[in-house]
Amino acid sequence: MLVSLILAKLISHLGFMDVKVKTDDLSAKETAFNNSIKDGKVIEPKDWMPEKYRKQLLRMMSQHAHSEVVGMLPEGNWITRAPSLARKAILIAKVQDEAGHGLYIYSAAETLGMDRSEMVDQLLSGKAKYSSIFNYPTLTWADIGAIGWLVDGAAIVNQTVLAKCSYGPYSRAMLRICREENFHNKQGYQILAFLMRGTKEQKEMAQDAMNRWWWPSLMMFGPSDKDSPNSADLLKWKVKLYTNDDLRQRFIDRTVEQAEAIGLKVPDDKLKWNEESRHYDFGEINWEEFFQVINGNGPCNKLRLKQRNDAHSNGQWVREAAKAYSEKRKAN
Amino acid sequence: MTELNIALIEYCLRIADNSLIHAQRIADWTGHGPILEEDIAMSNVSLDLLGQARGFYTYASQLEGNGKSEDFYAFHRGERDFRNRLMVEQPDLKDFGFTMMKLFLNGCFDYLFFRDLMKSRDETISGLAAKSIKEVTYHVRHAGDWVVRLGDGTEESHQRIQKSLNELWPFTNELFEQNEVDELLIQNGAAFNKKELKVEWDAMVNEIITKATLIIPSDKIYFHSGGINGVHSEHLGFLLAEMQYLPRMYPDAIW
Numbered sequence: 001m002l003v004s005l006i007l008a009k010l011i012s013h014l015g016f017m018d019v020k021v022k023t024d025d026l027s028a029k030e031t032a033f034n035n036s037i038k039d040g041k042v043i044e045p046k047d048w049m050p051e052k053y054r055k056q057l058l059r060m061m062s063q064h065a066h067s068e069v070v071g072m073l074p075e076g077n078w079i080t081r082a083p084s085l086a087r088k089a090i091l092i093a094k095v096q097d098e099a100g101h102g103l104y105i106y107s108a109a110e111t112l113g114m115d116r117s118e119m120v121d122q123l124l125s126g127k128a129k130y131s132s133i134f135n136y137p138t139l140t141w142a143d144i145g146a147i148g149w150l151v152d153g154a155a156i157v158n159q160t161v162l163a164k165c166s167y168g169p170y171s172r173a174m175l176r177i178c179r180e181e182n183f184h185n186k187q188g189y190q191i192l193a194f195l196m197r198g199t200k201e202q203k204e205m206a207q208d209a210m211n212r213w214w215w216p217s218l219m220m221f222g223p224s225d226k227d228s229p230n231s232a233d234l235l236k237w238k239v240k241l242y243t244n245d246d247l248r249q250r251f252i253d254r255t256v257e258q259a260e261a262i263g264l265k266v267p268d269d270k271l272k273w274n275e276e277s278r279h280y281d282f283g284e285i286n287w288e289e290f291f292q293v294i295n296g297n298g299p300c301n302k303l304r305l306k307q308r309n310d311a312h313s314n315g316q317w318v319r320e321a322a323k324a325y326s327e328k329r330k331a332n
Numbered sequence: 333m334t335e336l337n338i339a340l341i342e343y344c345l346r347i348a349d350n351s352l353i354h355a356q357r358i359a360d361w362t363g364h365g366p367i368l369e370e371d372i373a374m375s376n377v378s379l380d381l382l383g384q385a386r387g388f389y390t391y392a393s394q395l396e397g398n399g400k401s402e403d404f405y406a407f408h409r410g411e412r413d414f415r416n417r418l419m420v421e422q423p424d425l426k427d428f429g430f431t432m433m434k435l436f437l438n439g440c441f442d443y444l445f446f447r448d449l450m451k452s453r454d455e456t457i458s459g460l461a462a463k464s465i466k467e468v469t470y471h472v473r474h475a476g477d478w479v480v481r482l483g484d485g486t487e488e489s490h491q492r493i494q495k496s497l498n499e500l501w502p503f504t505n506e507l508f509e510q511n512e513v514d515e516l517l518i519q520n521g522a523a524f525n526k527k528e529l530k531v532e533w534d535a536m537v538n539e540i541i542t543k544a545t546l547i548i549p550s551d552k553i554y555f556h557s558g559g560i561n562g563v564h565s566e567h568l569g570f571l572l573a574e575m576q577y578l579p580r581m582y583p584d585a586i587w
Contacts, residue, residue, distance in 0.1 A: 072363035072371075079359045083578035083587040084403045085352075085389075088359070089382050095362050096375035103368050141578060141587075191587075199585050307364070310426075315366020317492065318428045321485025328484065 037238050042168045045111035053237050054112050056230060057167055060239065061109035062119040067131035068102035070123075070304050074138040075147055083141055090187055091144065097180045104177065108169035124309050132290065133216050135298030142195055142202075142209035148188015150210075150217040150255070156181045157251045158221065166238040189258065196262045203263075210259065211267045218282075219290045221248040227287075252280050333396075336520060339513045340454065341392045342415070343523060345405060346560070348388035349416035352406055353568070354438065355381035356575055357424055358431065366428050373474060377435065380467035387460045394456075407579040411569045412562040419503035421568045429482050429489065430496040436475035437500055440536040441507040442468045444529040453521035476540045483544025490545065497541070498549050505555035507533070 029048050036043070043049055072095050079095065082088035106116045122128035133151050138144065156178060163174035195206035222244040225231050234240040242250075252271075259266050270283035292298065358378040365371030389402035419438060424431045446468055449461035482493040508526045517523035541548055558564060579585070 069363075069368065076363035079362055080356060080574050081578060083407075083582075083585070085382065085386050085406050087587055089379060089386075092359055092362060092375050092379050092382070096372055096379075099363075099368055099372045099375070103372070106368075194587060198587075199582060201582060202585055311364040311366070314364070314426050315370075315428065317486070317488050318366040318370075318482070321482050321489030324489075325481040325485045 034236075037166050037236075040238075041166075042171065043166050044168045052233065053239075056234060056237075057170065057239060058109060058112045058114055060234075061105055061112070061170055062114070062122065063129050063131075065102050065105035065109060065119065066123045066128055067134065068098045068105060070130045070134045070308060071151075072098050072102075073304055073307050074134055074136070074300070075144060077138050078141060078144050081141070082144075087191070094148070094184050094187060097184065101173075101177050101180070104173050105170075108173045111169045120312070124305070124312055126296070126305060129294065131220060132293040132298065133220050134304060135293050135301045136212070136216050137300050139212075140205050140209060142192065142205040143213065145188045145191030145195065145206065146209040146213040148184050148186075149192055149258070150188070150213050151220065152181050152184040152188060153255060154217050154220045154251050156185055157247050157254075161241050161247065164241060170239075189262075192264065193262045196264065207264060210264045214267050215285065215289075216293075218248055218252070218285055219287075219293075221245075221251065223287060223290065249279055252282055256280055336516065336522075337395050339516045340457075340522065341395045342513045343517055344388040344392040344395070344457075346415040348385040348392065348405065349414045350420055350438075350559075351381040351388070352385035353414070353416040353571065354420035354434075355379075355385060356571060357420065357422075358435070360424065361426070361431065364426060370428075374431070377471055377474070380464075380471070384460070384464045384467070387463070391456050391460065403579065407576045408583075411564060411572060414562060414564065414568060414572070415559060416564075416568075417503065417506045417559040418556050418565050419500060419506065421565060421571060422500070422503070423567050427492070427496065429478075429493040430499070432475045432478040432482070433493060433496040433500055435471055436479050436540065437504055437537065438507075439468055439472040439475055440533055441529065443472050443536075444532055445526065448524040448529070452523060457522060472536075479540055479546075480544045483541075483546045493544070494546050497546055501549045502553050502555050506557045506559060509557055509560050511560055 030050055033043075033047075033049060033053075043053075075091065075095050075098070079088065079091050082091050106119060109119065110116060119128065123130065133154075138147070159174045159178050159181060163171050163178055165171050165174070192206050192209070195202040222228055225243040225245055228244055231240065231243060235243070256266055256271065268283045270281065272281050274281045293301070296302075355378045358374050358381065361374045362371065362378070365374055385406070386402050389405045392405065393400045393402065417438075419434060422430075422434065424434070443465065446461040446465040450458050450465065452458040452461065479493060482489040484490070508530050510526050514523055514526065518525055538548070556565075578587070
C-alpha cells in the first residue's frame with residue numbers, strides 16, 4: 001500500500017515535471033516564433049508555428065480558395081450570354097483564372113496539413129464560409145463589369161497586403177494572383193466604361209449594377225475591427241497587416257475617382273471628400289444585411305451551395321472512374 | 333464577287349460555326365466541372381474553339397468586304413443560316429462523358445481536316461489551319477485519354493460512355509459530308525476531299541475505342557445530317573436564343 005502510494009506520488013510528480021518542461025519549451029518556441037514575426041521573417045510550412053496560427057491561416061486560406069471557386073458561378077452565368085465574341089473569350093479566360101486561383105490557394109493551404117478534399121467537403125456541407133459577395137445575383141451584363149471592377153478591385157486591395165503576410169506559401173500565391181486580378185479589374189472597368197459611353201439603356205444598366213454592387217463590395221473587407229473576432233491575433237502574427245477599416249477606406253479612396261471618370265454615381269449620399277483626413281467620408285454600412293448574408297440568408301446562398309454540390313455529385317462517377325482506371329494501370 | 337469567293341465565305345462560315353457552337357456548349361461547363369483541374373481544361377478547349385471561330389469569321393468578313401464583323405456572323409444570323417454540324421449542337425446536359433466523346437469524335441476529324449487544310453492554296457486558310465491543328469492535337473489527346481479512362485474505369489462509367497458513343501455515332505457521317513462548295517474549292521486547290529479522310533478517321537477512332545473496351549454501334553443505324561444546308565436539330569434555336577439575346581435586344585449597342 002505504502003509502496004504503491006509512493007509510486008503514485010512519484011509518477012504524478014514526474015508527470016508534473018513533464019508538463020512543466022513542455023510548457024516552458026512551448027513558450028520558448030512561441031517567443032522565438034513571435035520574435036521572427038516581429039523581425040519580418042517569413043514562416044515556411046516546416047517551421048514550428050503555434051497551433052492557433054496554423055488554424056487561423058487554414059481557415060483564412062481555405063475560405064479564400066472556396067471564394068475563388070464559388071465566385072466562378074455568378075460570373076459563369078454570363079459566359080453563354082456574353083454580348084460579343086471578344087467579351088465571351090475574355091470572360092471565359094477570367095473565370096478560368098479564378099479556378100486557377102482556387103487550385104493554387106488550395107495547394108498552399110494543404111501545406112498546413114489538410115487535404116483539398118477535406119476542405120471541399122467543408123464547403124459542400126456548408127461548414128466552411130466563402131466571401132459573402134458571391135451570394136448576390138448577377139442580373140445583367142453590367143454586373144460582370146461591376147464584379148471585375150468592384151469585387152476584384154476590393155480583392156486586390158486585400159490581396160496586395162496579403163502578399164506581404166508572414167506565411168510564405170500564402171504570400172507567394174498572392175503575388176501571382178494579384179497580377180491576374182489587376183487584369184480582371186481593368187476588364188471589368190472597361191465593360192462599364194463601354195456601357196457608360198453607349199446607349200441610354202446601357203448607361204442605366206451600368207448605374208443599376210453600381211447601385212447594387214457598391215455596398216456589398218464595401219462589406220467584403222469584413223466587419224469593423226471592433227466587431228471582428230479574429231483581427232487582433234491576425235494582426236499580431238502579421239497575417240493581416242492592416243485593419244478591415246483601413247483597407248475599406250483605401251478601396252473607397254481609389255475607387256470613387258474611377259467611378260467619376262466614367263460618369264458613374266456612387267450610391268452614397270454621405271460620400272464626401274474630407275480635406276482634413278485626406279480620405280472620403282462615407283455612409284453607414286448595413287451590417288445587419290452583411291450578417292444575414294454570412295449566415296446563409298443572402299439572395300443566392302442556397303443556390304450557390306446547390307450548384308457546387310451538384311457539380312460535385314455529377315462528377316462523382318468521373319472521379320471514381322479515373323481512380324479505378326489508375327489503380328488498374330498500377331496493378332498491371 | 334467571284335464564285336470562288338462566295339464558296340470560300342461559305343466554307344469559312346462552316347468551320348467557324350462549328351467551332352463557335354462547340355465552344356458555346358463546352359463553355360457552359362465553366363464552374364461545373366467534375367474536378368477543378370478539368371474545369372480549367374474545358375475552359376482552355378472552349379477558348380481554343382472560340383479562337384478558331386473568330387479567325388474564320390474574320391476571314392469571311394474580309395472576303396465579303398462589306399464591313400461585317402465576326403460578331404455579325406455570330407449574333408445576327410438565325411437558325412437556318414448556321415452551317416455547323418449537328419453533333420456539336422447536341423446538349424451536353426452536364427454529362428462529362430458525353431462532352432468528352434463529342435470532343436474526341438469531332439477532334440479526330442478536325443485533326444485530319446486541318447492537317448490537309450494546311451496545304452490549302454489560300455494562305456489565310458492554311459495559316460488558320462496551322463494554328464488550329466496545334467490546339468486540336470491537344471483536344472484529341474485530352475478527350476481520348478478520358479474516353480479510355482471512362483471506358484475502362486468502373487462498370488458505371490463504362491456503361492455511361494458507351495451510351496454517349498451510341499447517341500453520338502449517328503452524327504458522325506455528317507463529318508464527311510460535302511457539296512458543290514467543296515467541289516469548287518477542291519478543284520481550285522483551296523480545300524480537300526473530306527471523304528478521303530474517312531479511312532484514317534476510322535483508324536484513329538477505333539484505336540481509342542478499342543483501348544477503352546467500347547463497341548462502335550452497328551453501321552445499320554440511321555445517320556443524321558443537315559448542317560451543311562442549315563437544317564438543324566431543335567437544340568440549335570435554344571442555344572442561339574441564349575447566345576444572341578443581348579445584341580438582338582440592343583442592336584445599336586457596342587459592348
